[in-house]
Every structure is written in structure tokens, then in C-alpha cells.
Amino acid sequence: MNKLAYLVLLLASVAQAQIKHIEMRVEGMT
Amino acid sequence: MKQHLGRQSGVQNVEVSLLDGKVDITPKEDGRIDPAQLLKATYDSGVTVAEMDITARGKIMKEASGGLAFQVAPNQSFACMPNDLSKSSESLSGTPATVTVRGQLFKKPAGKKKAQPASQLQLTILQIQKRE
Numbered sequence: 001m002n003k004l005a006y007l008v009l010l011l012a013s014v015a016q017a018q019i020k021h022i023e024m025r026v027e028g029m030t
Numbered sequence: 031m032k033q034h035l036g037r038q039s040g041v042q043n044v045e046v047s048l049l050d051g052k053v054d055i056t057p058k059e060d061g062r063i064d065p066a067q068l069l070k071a072t073y074d075s076g077v078t079v080a081e082m083d084i085t086a087r088g089k090i091m092k093e094a095s096g097g098l099a100f101q102v103a104p105n106q107s108f109a110c111m112p113n114d115l116s117k118s119s120e121s122l123s124g125t126p127a128t129v130t131v132r133g134q135l136f137k138k139p140a141g142k143k144k145a146q147p148a149s150q151l152q153l154t155i156l157q158i159q160k161r162e
Binding site: 020023029 | 051054055057060062065080082083086087088102130
């Protein structure tokens with residue numbers, strides 16, 4: 001039962017994971 | 031470049047500042063976006079990427095090699111470059127805890143006018159913003 005609860009927690013936390021923002025600095029832009 | 035990046039998968043919005051060469055990319059709600067694809071798309075549009083930073087929520091994982099990785103999706107993770115912040119978050123590896131980090135995924139090598147980004151991006155954690 002403990003393993004199942006841990007697995008559910010693990011999957012839930014991965015499902016919440018995401019990239020929120022990306023920032024780049026570029027050169028040669030006209 | 032703005033239009034080209036805006037057409038990439040997972041991109042919600044692109045803001046470009048011509049003054050300082052800054053490009054801000056907002057992913058769609060689900061956060062499914064591939065930074066390596068964005069780097070390639072940027073190069074394909076004819077400009078050089080000096081650096082790329084991300085803010086992301088994910089989990090610290092231990093790789094088979096013993097190094098740490100930051101997992102942002104079940105099938106998407108970035109190897110972490112060892113530094114003080116990655117060491118301090120090592121205790122979270124293998125736990126359900128999620129962290130929000132700001133980190134650098136790419137930096138153009140000094141002295142090179144143009145450098146193709148590596149296909150395998152590595153994350154240098156610059157700031158741990160939140161632990162949950």
C-alpha cells in the first residue's frame with residue numbers, strides 16, 4: 001500500500017512538472 | 031524569427047527585444063516544449079544564440095551514471111552540471127518533491143563567432159526558486 005501511495009505521489013508530481021518560461025539572448029538580429 | 035519561433039510546437043507567445051537581443055518565450059499551458067528544437071529553429075532563422083535560460087518546475091533525479099538530472103516531463107529531462115546548487119538539491123533525488131528552478135541550458139563558447147548548440151542540453155542550476 002505504501003508503495004502504491006508513493007507511486008501516485010511520484011506520478012502526480014511529474015504531471016505537474018513543466019517548463020514555465022524560456023529566455024534567450026541572441027546575436028546578429030537585424 | 032518571431033514568426034518562425036511562434037510556429038514551433040508548444041510555443042504560446044514570443045516577445046523579441048531588438049535593443050538588447052532578448053527573446054522571451056512563453057510555453058503553452060501544458061508546458062510541453064522542446065528547448066533544443068527552439069535553439070535549432072533560432073539558428074535556422076539566421077541568428078546566433080548567445081545563451082538560453084529556462085525557468086521550470088520538475089523533479090531532481092539520479093542518473094544511472096551517478097549524476098543528477100532535472101526531469102520536467104515523463105519523457106523530458108536535462109542532465110545537471112555539478113555546482114553548489116545541484117549538490118544542495120541532491121537530497122531531493124528520488125523523492126516526490128518538486129522544485130522550481132531557473133537555469134542555463136546553453137551558452138555559446140567564448141571566442142566563437144558561431145557555434146551550433148549541442149543536441150544534448152545540460153542544465154546549470156542558477157537559482158532554486160521554490161521547493162514543494
